[in-house]
Structure formats: C-alpha cells, structure tokens
Amino acid sequence: MDLEDITSKWLSFGWFVQRINGHDIQAIDRAIVKAKDEKCRPSMIILDTIKGKGAFFAEGVITNHNMVFSYETAVKAVKLLDKEE
Numbered sequence: 001m002d003l004e005d006i007t008s009k010w011l012s013f014g015w016f017v018q019r020i021n022g023h024d025i026q027a028i029d030r031a032i033v034k035a036k037d038e039k040c041r042p043s044m045i046i047l048d049t050i051k052g053k054g055a056f057f058a059e060g061v062i063t064n065h066n067m068v069f070s071y072e073t074a075v076k077a078v079k080l081l082d083k084e085e
Helices: 006-012 025-037 071-084
Strands: 016-021 043-048
Touching: 006 016, 006 043, 016 025, 025 043
Parallel strands: 016 043
Antiparallel strands: none
C-alpha cells in the first residue's frame, strides 16, 4: 500500500521523525535512543522493510503474507538458519 510521503506527513504533525532500515538492528537501537532523547515532541520511527527478507522462499513473492510451503522447504530454511549461527 502506497502511503506516499509518510515522513512529511508525520513532520507536518510536529513529530520528531526518523526513517531507517528496519532490518538493521543497530540502526533500530540508535533510533530508539534518539527518540528517547527527544524531549520536546513525540517521536515516530519509520522502518523500511522488505516482507520475507532473507527467506529464500518468501522474499520478493507477492503472496508471501499468507503462503503455504512444503515440509522440505521448512527443513531447508532451518538448515540455512543453522549455518548462519
């Protein structure tokens, strides 16, 4: 769903706005610290994300919000996650 320029909308309400990569945990942590440091106005953190990011069977698949996948796909996904650890 296109929300157009959501950053400008929140800024127009007088909020402290940060737009960050929602897949970057360190960026999220920094944004939370900055939001807590802002004492004069409410804060909005906009997280840009990709639905299904990192899941080989879901990223870039338009129907991934409500999808069915096989047992074999689940096993492969778990194996890939285990390798990342």
